[in-house]
Amino acid sequence: xxxxxxAKEKMLQLTKDGYDALFQTDPKxxxxxxxxxxxxxxxxxxxxxxxxxxxxxxxxxxxxxLMLEDIRLLVMTRLHRQRDDTAKWTKQYGPRIAKKLDDxxxxxxxxxxxxxxxxxxxxxxxxxxxxxHLGTMxxxxxxxxxSGIPCAHAICAIQLKGHNTEDYxxxxxxxxxxxxxxxxxxxxxxxSKFWEPTDREAPQPLPLKxxxxxxxxxxxxxxxxDSCHRRMNRMGVPIKCSFCHIAGHNIKxxxxxxxxxxxxxxxxxxxGTVGEGETERRSESIVLQSTTINPISHDNCVYVGLWFVMxxxxxxxxxxxxFLSLSGHGDT
Numbered sequence: 001x002x003x004x005x006x007a008k009e010k011m012l013q014l015t016k017d018g019y020d021a022l023f024q025t026d027p028k029x030x031x032x033x034x035x036x037x038x039x040x041x042x043x044x045x046x047x048x049x050x051x052x053x054x055x056x057x058x059x060x061x062x063x064x065x066l067m068l069e070d071i072r073l074l075v076m077t078r079l080h081r082q083r084d085d086t087a088k089w090t091k092q093y094g095p096r097i098a099k100k101l102d103d104x105x106x107x108x109x110x111x112x113x114x115x116x117x118x119x120x121x122x123x124x125x126x127x128x129x130x131x132x133h134l135g136t137m138x139x140x141x142x143x144x145x146x147s148g149i150p151c152a153h154a155i156c157a158i159q160l161k162g163h164n165t166e167d168y169x170x171x172x173x174x175x176x177x178x179x180x181x182x183x184x185x186x187x188x189x190x191x192s193k194f195w196e197p198t199d200r201e202a203p204q205p206l207p208l209k210x211x212x213x214x215x216x217x218x219x220x221x222x223x224x225x226d227s228c229h230r231r232m233n234r235m236g237v238p239i240k241c242s243f244c245h246i247a248g249h250n251i252k253x254x255x256x257x258x259x260x261x262x263x264x265x266x267x268x269x270x271x272g273t274v275g276e277g278e279t280e281r282r283s284e285s286i287v288l289q290s291t292t293i294n295p296i297s298h299d300n301c302v303y304v305g306l307w308f309v310m311x312x313x314x315x316x317x318x319x320x321x322x323f324l325s326l327s328g329h330g331d332t
Contacts (some may be wrong), residue, residue, distance in 0.1 A: 032146060038203040040148035040170050053219060061217055063205075076186040083182035086175060092166060100149050101165060104217045107152035113160045121157035132157040137168060148172060 004027070012019045028034035032042055059070035091098060114122040119135035130153045131140045138144065145152040148170025150158065158165050171177060238247045243257045251257060 001033045004031060017240045022113075033142075036148055037142070037145040040146070040172050042143070042146040057217070063308050072186065076188070079182055083179065083185075086178045086182065092175050093169060094175075094178070097149065097169070097173050098205040101155075101169075104150060104152045104155050105165070108155040108159070111153055111156040115160060121160065123156050125153070134161065134163075134168070242316075258274050270315065 007018075009021070030044055032044065035042065055074060056067075056071060059067045059074075062070065086094075089095075112124040114124065115254055116122070119133050121132040121134070122134055123130045123139075132138070132154050134154070134157060137154075139151055139153050141151055141153060143149075144154050150165055150168050154168065155165055158168055238245045239250050241249055241251055241254045241257075243251045243254045
């Protein structure tokens with residue numbers, strides 16, 4: 001709660017409009033400071049629904065029976081796959097929990113514990129002080145109570161007492177709890193071919209109402225959600241061209257590289273040195289191509305000449321003649 005008040009004051013000083021817009025919603029719906037300690041979850045996102053919607057993109061475009069059948073097969077295969085993966089854990093908790101414990105262990109190196117002789121510990125981290133009680137498994141930062149994973153302050157106290165950190169991990173993260181949640185599998189079913197016939201009338205689908213335009217398959221974006229269609233890499237940062245170093249496209253779609261490829265002379269049939277006649281023909285073709293792409297200017301002439309020198313297609317004398325012809329001084 002103390003961190004919430006500090007961040008609240010900083011945001012009010014930074015932007016008054018953003019402060020008013022944010023606090024139109026009660027903070028108990030989006031801030032960890034108001035979360036309950038009963039559920040052992042400190043997440044404030046909606047990844048579960050987003051992940052499920054991403055898996056049923058193909059199924060949601062089908063009719064209701066086919067869609068439910070695809071979802072049933074998806075859940076049935078996921079249950080046994082999760083159970084088999086959990087059985088392969090080498091520790092009594094999963095690899096993600098192990099990573100969080102390792103991160104908190106690394107952060108506990110900057111903490112200094114002071115023991116009161118009982119179950120209470122005063123943990124000093126810089127100018128801040130926290131109170132840890134190992135008997136009730138609580139820390140004044142509330143990170144331990146919210147997630148069920150010992151925080152850096154709690155790990156500092158646990159190590160001072162000489163206990164194992166894994167013993168203070170909440171039972172909901174243990175391997176036995178995971179296996180218990182995946183012990184019941186969905187049973188396979190037979191198709192309608194094996195159903196017993198009845199005298200009752202078969203249910204009929206509702207009349208189809210065809211709407212104008214193509215049916216929409218993409219999910220509707222909420223207000224404030226990023227709806228741009230830029231290509232993104234795996235880190236969530238816009239891609240950057242390795243040729244022109246401009247964000248928004250890669251080297252395959254770079255227009256500047258395509259212009260350079262059009263300016264590049266065609267390779268000869270032999271790998272030896274190029275003769276004088278071939279050099280003149282290449283120079284004339286390059287000049288014609290450059291005039292159709294960009295207007296001839298002094299900067300373009302200098303750029304084309306330097307580009308030829310660096311690529312060793314023509315010598316200095318031929319470059320100088322071509323430069324004079326492009327700049328309009330060919331008669332001097």
